[in-house]
Amino acid sequence: MLGKKASRRHVVLSGLAALAGTRAAHAFGDVGAFNPRVVVAGGKRLSGPRSTGPASWSMELVNRTSAPARLAPREVSLDRPELCNEPFAIWAGDADVGSLSVAERRGLAKFIRLGGVLVVDDSDPAQGSFGRSVRRELLRVLPESPPVRLDPSHVVYKTFYIVERPVGRVLGPPTIDAIVRGKNAQVLLLSHDLLGALARSDEGSYSLPTEPSGYDQRQQAMRFAVNIAMYVLCSDYKDDQVHAPFLMRRRAQAR
């Protein structure tokens, strides 16, 4: 459970492994906390160093922002009703996901139609087979909503940090594609191995090196991850008119 802010900020990264290994105690104030649940589809689950990425994502969010987050995110299957218990999930992998079962397709469609946000994170963007297979399956589930390129002015680039482009463990393409329904980008298709940038070892060190650069790229990846979390929690809050003059001024300063 997450208590007051003061207690959260003292959570040390070295405790991540221990936290990840326990079931989070959901309680008052925690029910609406950001929870990067990892999608299990076709029996394929996230393994290896990237499996610590979601917990690290939560930790970064808690340490950097006022948002509460679940420090021990759990897996969720596309064909389980629990998928629709929260509005966010991340689907990561490095290989073709194969063909989704009817129950999985139905569950995914229900999740999207309820307004959920799904981040698809290709762990091996150089090969791209995971990303392509997920796009294929999404097209079967949501044939009326093909992915489109998100404009660089999209709110996901300014929900907390002002970021210029998507970044992960790899630099990847400068833009992201998304499935936009109504005014909301509900499926973000990343080719940047975001969980790879966030993954940490039991000792707290980063598990995978960033490519091509080092510290700065990882920081940018973390900022982008925080922005995605804030997009999930606040939707297009930063597109509100009241923020416009501030953001324009800050972008000008940054340049």
Add this chain to the structure above:
Amino acid sequence: MIERGFGVAEGVSTALTWSLGVLLAAWLLLLVLEARSRKVSAWLTASGVLTALLVAAAILRPTRVTSRGADLFPKVVVLLDRSWRLDLKAGEQTREQVALDALHALQKQLKQARVEVLGFGEGPPAPFVEAEAGAVERPTDSDLTASLRALSAAPGERPKALVVVSDGRLTSPNEAATAETLKELGSRLGVPIHTVSVASSAPPDASIRKVGTTGAAVAHQKLALELSVGCSGGLSCDELPITVEELLHGEPPAPLAQGVAKVRDGVATLELPFTLDRAGRRLVRVRLDAPEGDKVPENNQRLLTFDVTRERVRLLHVAGRPTYDVRALRMWLKADESIDLIAFFILRTNSDATQVSDDSELALIPFPVDELFTEHLPSFDAVILQDIDAVEYKLERHLPALARYVRAGGGLIMVGGPSAFMGGGYAGSPLGEVLPVTLPDRDSAPPIDMASFEPRITPAGRAAPALRGVRELLGERLPQMLGSNTLGPLRPGAIALWEHPDRRAGRDAMPMLALGDSGDGRAIALGVDGTHLLQWSELGERSAGRAYGALWEGLVGWLMRDPRYESARLELTHECRAGAPASLVITRLPGAAVDVKVTLERLGDAGAPPAPPKPLQLRMEGDVETATLPLGALSEGGYTATVHIGSSPAARFDFACESGGPAFADSRPDPSLLERISQQTGGVSLKASEASSLKAPPPTHVESQRVVAPLLPAWIWALLAASGIGAHWYARRRAGLI
């Protein structure tokens, strides 16, 4: 009465009679000329005339007509002006008393007529019974045109004359009516219109004669009040101060505008712009500071009712931290085109390590707490405080203003979370006073409870229209909540819709969702932070997530007084006039038999009343949807009626009772208009004191029996005519004229 006379046989047309007359005259002329030129004997001429008459009689066949009948007194309709305005003085008496005296004089004078007395005002005239006059609602207007139109369209006997008894200050026709318009009034019935004027001189009076508005009454948009001020009866007027105020519940009147009417030639016009921030029924008082000597104080003020609408509901959503609950509420609010949402979420606390070299790398703006809760607060229709710590985010110093905002008609929703209610420092604060629940002291109870529970719907929750949508989708079930805020017992008049199944607040179950009125505003306390589970849970999925929208639509709708979410529709049976009995019509949704309690309070009275008003009560049986509740005779002022129907949330209705109202707006009588009406319709115009000199129209003879008998059988007339022709022919032959 029997009348006798002569006629011609049935079937003889007028043309035939005239033709015969012409021929007869020609024949007689020829006889006369012949007699002069040929010196014929007088006997021959006489036989010629006799023959012609006999021929005419054979053709016309004369008859004897006997008729029986009676002279009926003419019908005279007296139209008595029934406007409140006749309560104004005419000398020592009221114009009403003068009118009644004139009526009595007319009834005495028109004994040779059948007098029907009708009262006129608005719409068709109604029979006037003096003994029952006090019990009948009196109109504001004096619409003579509508009355005459109704009389001319009515079946039955037409009157022979109309008599209008009034002071002449008619709504229609008015002083600007042309001669043609007035002439047309009489031509509808084709009778003269006599008039009796009950007042001739204006009292010394300064008044608000006319109130008009430019622009619609839309919340937050400027509205201009166009005032016409008059000064008459020799009263000395120069500059008259005018104030415009809004009447509020439990608060002193709020000034809206003020100005000075500069009177020239007895009149002044003035435009006073003002803004009403709250939507719904709003009462505005316009007051004129009349000079000394004013004899009609009733028309120095007007109480106006504005049904203020919104173009869009303007909501301020402030959240202490971003969560799925915040996300769900924001997305629902943003999806509703009728809502203009201004949102501020705390995204970073002072203790967060954002890992930036400077703030320009962040897309964050300072929380403009001072600006929001001072300068901009009145522009919002409602404020949603979601899990925000009042102390940490410096909201604490604005809580008194926020409480005043609610009492003045604003809406407030406090949504639960660790930093809401007690946890956010609201216990013991002025804002805590306007919430529908009390908040225990921080020392007496923990601010939050961690135990999971499913909120229990209360009987009021089952009856509340605000929760109808959720009930229709989910029935009695609600999602499991992971803990709750600690809320105290309900404040008087507040209603709990959800309660905690295990926790207690005093003797009762702890309210988890409570609604209540506070002054002119409304507030909602929601002691959980998981309403998004109505969308994001297995239970929520059953309704495809629609239960979440249904809940918030109901709550925001109730907060904004949307009639769909009120437990009853309330209206007066008629315009409320000070001193006259008023009645409230209560219409509810069909349902079980319930007790109804109505509390009536004056608006604009600051501070608590010395004693709580005694509620009026009635019972509505199961099949009864509408009931009328007498409120008694009320004094001048603005009122709010709060109606509790069974256990449902209270419905509220604001209304005004005026002493003078629009009827007293112009106290000047207009005898010249009455004179013009009489002149144009062929009637006579009299003063009230001269009513006894009015002459009745002539009586009407009505036949009840008519007997027509021939003087002689037709064959005898034919025989006589033939004999006459023969005799005349023989006489001519003898005289050598043939």
